[in-house]
Amino acid sequence: MALVLNSPRQALSRAFLRQRVSRTEIDLFKANLIRLLDSAVDSKSEEFHKKLVSDFLEATYYRPNYFLNVKGNADLVIHNG
Secondary structure, eight states, rough: OOOOOOOOHHHHHHHHTTOOOOOOHHHHHHHHHHHHHHHTTSOHHHHHHHHHHHHHHHHIITTTTTTTEETTTEEEEEEOO
């Protein structure tokens, strides 16, 4: 199987390419991504990293309108009600 490299424009659906993103949203994403990557530690468990990813998603996209947590056997659920 050959590796095929795509540009972001080729990889993303056209619907995503039509979305407008403000500079504030980009800066928030960058700051939270840097915080996430700085917090990751190779020797830590999956549970540790799952919490970091959950915090990243909540701080970047979902706070204050949604709540992220576990539900039953699902590790990460976005509650909207």
